[in-house]
Amino acid sequence: MNRAQIVKNLLPGFLPILVFIVVDEIWGTIYGLVVAIFIGVIELIIGYMREQKAERFILFDVGLIIALGAVSILLDNDLFFKLKPGIISLIMTGLIGFSAFSKHNLMLQMTQRYMKDTQMNPYQLWMMQQSMKRIFWLLLIYSLLTIASSFLENKAIWSFMGSAGLFVAMGVFLAYEWLRKKRQNKHYKDEEWLPLVDEKGQILGSAPRSVVHQKSFLLHPVVHLHVINNGHVLLQKRPEHKLIQPGKWDTAVGGHVTAGESIELSLQRETSEEIGLINFKASAIGQYIWTSDVEKEMVFCFITQHKGPFKFDTTEVDEVRFWPFDEIKENMGKGIFTPNFEHEFKSFEHHLNQKAHKNN
Template identity: 50%
Template sequence: MHRTELLKKLLPGFIPLFVFIAADEIWGTKTGLFVAVGVGVVEMIWVAVREKRFDKFILFDTVLLVALGAVSILLDNDLFFKLKPGLIELILVAVFAVSAFSKVNIIGLMGKRYLKDVQLNEVQAAQIRKSLKTLFFVFAAHTILVFYATFFMSKEAWAFISGGLFYILFGVYFFVELFRQKRKQKALKNEEWVPLVDETGKITGQAPRSHVHNGSKLLHPVVHMHVLNRNKAILLQKRPESKLIQPGKWDTAVGGHISAGENLEQALQKEAWEEIGLKNFSAKLLQVYKWESDVEAELVYLFVTQDFKNYTVHSDEVVEARFWTKNKIENQLGQKVFTPNFEHEFQLLKEKGLV
């Protein structure tokens, strides 16, 4: 889910506050207070009927408005009247500040109420936090301007700054964010997308391939296959020096991502052909395990095959492929000849008695 979509879904929790700001500007404090409280009550009833729960956040928002409105009416003071929009916005800024810069994510807690069917991955959560930081700085600056206008500017200037400018800033931010997301989607349109999974293999979403290799640690599935001959030697491929991850090292004969929409068999057949020209083979699933490096997190489906006769190096994905004996591999373990992932899998093959 994109940040703009999440923002649209979270807005109901702030509706009484926004209604009060608008109604106060149009009809005055008393009418604005009644309208905002009415909206808050209707919203609480709607949530109670539709979702069968009591929303404490809406209640807090509504009670806070009653308190501020009551003080304003009782004091009947022009200065307090002019400060009131800034005080209300200050609360909103505080919510953004706590959510963006601390471990207590108030917006996130609201999200659990309003977005029960939505699961955010780590990258999306980071994007939301980045948006909250932006909103904090934008509205903190606006709040300071409201206080400045209260004491040092004309009533007309104060009216525009405390009212119309607030909605203009919010609208500009929303549409700028929407434009950025559209551009981002366009740029990623032709990129390969991969599924995101949990540790049981259940698909939880999808992401562009570049996003799972940028340190985000988004868990995604991959297929690996070891090719063994009758003497239990292992076919290894040498990675090109141009590779981003583990360049120039010897690695598992077949390894690659499962693309969005592919199943295990399709991905394995595709990767085996692309990397070592192998087709029409049978393979056995040996183990499923999670592998994490500095730049990514993978759920690895590890296969083994003894169909090796037709392999050939025919693409720039592989520099060389040849069989290695168990002894030759063991003599060079830990010397940066092999990828750490292969060394881990070599131990698995030994434990299973396959080499």
């Protein structure tokens, strides 16, 4: 459920409260509670007539009005009814929090009811989740303040928090989100965008490179190339200034596929940029999903036979050299290689050995 829909669903609950405030001031608490309950029932009937079914949120809202109103009448104390706005807000806050901080997005499921023809790609869903995290903290503060205002003698504070307060809070939040979005669009305009894929490799959308690498774990494709020669595997040493796995030996070629680029074209471009090879032939040896501490990749692996010479960018690679298969196996698990390479080498070792022996 988006922010506008959240506010829209909360609106029916404001009318009984506003009526209660007015009637309470004129005729007293009991009359205010009775009229508020009556208004709630009318809202429920109107909603049913429009939709031919009871809207679950309005049904819960009106049910809470009736229950808390009845308790307040029986105990001759309007405190229970005054708690209603805070309780409703707290429940909404809980739903948003559960959706924002877990893998089960209940709010998205509720949104799809109102946005049946709207499809969201993984980046949009991630942005929605980040927004929900921010609105969660805002609504949590608002809910607690609203509940606290119920215990105050000053009804003006409670009436503001129980009605207009939410609009003020949401207005501030929407303004903040608009400014944030404007800054992001300006920042992302000149940034490299990467394609996003499902677990079958089908493209679902795209996202800025910085977002992909900030623990969003949006699945995106990368290419790796193993270069072999006479039973040796070419590896590159990552420079110390690299954010991920600095100073470790890694696959000869590894890079991201950019938005609008094919896997084959990406492989040619990355290989040319990293080790200076052009017009080479490579064979696909498999693909797998790799999740590191900062990102989630679908790795497309290739292999080629080549003895060099190789040309590499010294600002991006410290060193390249051929490693014998036995030397690689002897040093596995010692922190010399990247975890990604070790996983890949173990998975495709048989294929690499077959290819190496075939070319001897």
